[in-house]
Amino acid sequence: MAKSTTQYVCTECGWSGPKWYGRCPQCGQWGTIEEFHEARPAASTRTAAPGRTSRTLANHSGDLGAMPITKVDTRNVQRIPTGFGEFDRVLGGGIVPGSVVLVAGEPGIGKSTLLLETAGHVARYVAHGQSPRSVLYISGEESQAQVRMRASRIEAVEENLLLASTTDLSAALGLIEQEKPALVIVDSAQTIVSQEVDGIAGGSTQVREVASALIDSAKTMDIPVFLVGHVTKDGSIAGPRTLEHVVDVVCQFEGDAQTALRMLRAVKNRFGPTDEVGCFDMSGDGIEEVRDPSGLFLSTSDQPTEGTCVTFTLDGHRSLPIEVQALVTATALPSPRRATNGIDSNRLAMLIAVLYKHGHVNLLAKDVYVSTIAGGLAKEPGCDLAIVSALASAATSRPIARTTCAIGEISLTGQVRPIPRLAHRLAEAARLGFTTAIVPPMRQRANVAAPAGLHVVEVTSLRDALGALGVSTR
Template structure:
């Protein structure tokens, strides 16, 4: 007997289901996101998903009997990608890679196929391109592995059958929004289709102990398209950041059950695909202007990696009654807070000036340790006094105008010294965390407030 179905309204942002339409989603508060869809009985959907993967019976196992000695990670050939994944691809894991169109999601998958294909059988499933198009792109990227198998199909049930028949060592799905479950009446890319197709691949990965990498699209707001439950199903979520008009790409782990979410990978997009940037600090600082006001170098921590970035600030006379505040790569509200502290506590007035802030290289910095460099760059532009080229500034600013110490001071100082900088300005209380042996050839200055830091950076 066919399963009964009913019309419901489902939120495209959070997946909330409602029996009637509303202009505002009661769950996430977004407007005009409730779309009409036909929902089958849940039992029928789950039974169909179970049939697709062959249905497994589980048994209760004491945790002491579970062995992890045979845990193995597949190295991808890209150390930057391995770093973000926590050391490599775990067997039986489901990894989601997302990002803006044209940023390099499909490119990086094909690139790692060349290295993985030396010892593993890789199945690349595409629902967006034909086999000939994939071959042309693989030739351009220099991918010629004989162990790379191509399947152009959108039927998720047929794909699972091929996986069970071929038994590859690794599966790539490009993309999950193009996959279709024929027993569901909704169209491909809908919330129901994306959720159930991801469930099918998750069960397949766990049943056959095969790692699966899934490409996911993003919506107009930059969030991963589909219901939020999609991110809960997968084991790791990797997000590409950066403007596709620029060459640098930042790969960041938003979720990772097998590693840290604080690591990043830096890539450079070229004619031969994505090239890993093993020294991102040097790459981000290339092309720095000399003797220009409003530019300052800071040291940040991305996971266990210290990274130097350039902050540029610009303060100019406003032509309107209300001055503009614009920040790229930095929180706009945080910049407004720093401007308020500069006016109230340090006596630098920006109330009638348009203020702009930019983080060079497409980086997105949201750490408190960047506060002092932002303040110094803005004051440098206000006073038209350039910061010394050999100086790096980092520290957190409090609402009372005081400077607070940050973590991993020695790692930051080691990276500063390695790249040839000779002066470092940090909060005074952070000096106690620095051993004298780490300061050879480097002048470290402790500042108690913003005025002391700016004076030290310009003299």
């Protein structure tokens, strides 16, 4: 009979100890210590694929002896394409066999839809391979009929896409052992329960055991596994923090429920970079990748409008155009109103003060509304110059040309400071047809050359920038 030991584990940092504390001794968080009953079954009864003991798993993995790193052969590792170029780039080029990928996001953001459509693509891809294999989709939240209805809506129905609805870990591992699929998707990790340990579904004990068993199967049988992870109300991944440490890739699927734009970010990736971002469009027919998201954050009007200015922000390796819109009106209240969307309100208050002190544009007694287009975020310091330019344009009723962009950070002294990776931003501006760019002084060592067709105007102060844009009060 399995012996059980009681430990107290912090769900935030993974600290464990023999007694309970109100505050974690390691990370200092309050109310994160939970009781953890860890079952220690014998090797022959340890939770794994049915019929496999730990000795069997070790023998399956081949020779466990150490060998020089120069003799380790990686040429035979072929990544599996997901069917989405954006998804492949975030993963580092595709799905690595034997890897475990955790995809987390808010409820209803589209995690299940993205992975079900990916399962359909992979099933279609492996069906035309030399050795056709199946794709296994295990759902612990929906029935097979519900998953089939969604698959029909997003056109992900394939003959070798296998659906299973279970919350039992042993049954899930048995299916993986029996089918030996090319890809396994478990939706979600918090709904699967192991009978070998105590605890409710989604608790730290169960999530830890489920993740450990699925990772063992993935590494042993060289089968990639995608896990859907729930998030808490503060946006962090539910369950013990060790879950993020043991998986190979952690992806965050983000977006605003009121807009169709979705962003996929890799916050951890053992097989590629962690600064790549994938853009997707959520619709009633499923999820479509957005290869060129430039048009999402720009208005369609070609006429210059007062109170608007375009800047370029960085999201990973990708440079995205962001259109900032500002509205300045007289106030009828004792305290002027400040409303923002996609812009940090504290940053806006600072820029209004700098604009008054060094740009001689007085907005202290006026209502100010600043927003971005289509849910874009202009919270990077490099967007400062575009924000103050839009404010000055709205205050002076002078529009900025649609072919002009402003990129730069503004300090409290009114200086326009350099920003990182200016060359990538200017290249994207030239590609989209912008003819003039107002930028901070370029560093001599950076060797940044202006792209063909783009006139770059270097400014050192806010007053010079407003003058170059034609929205200065003097």
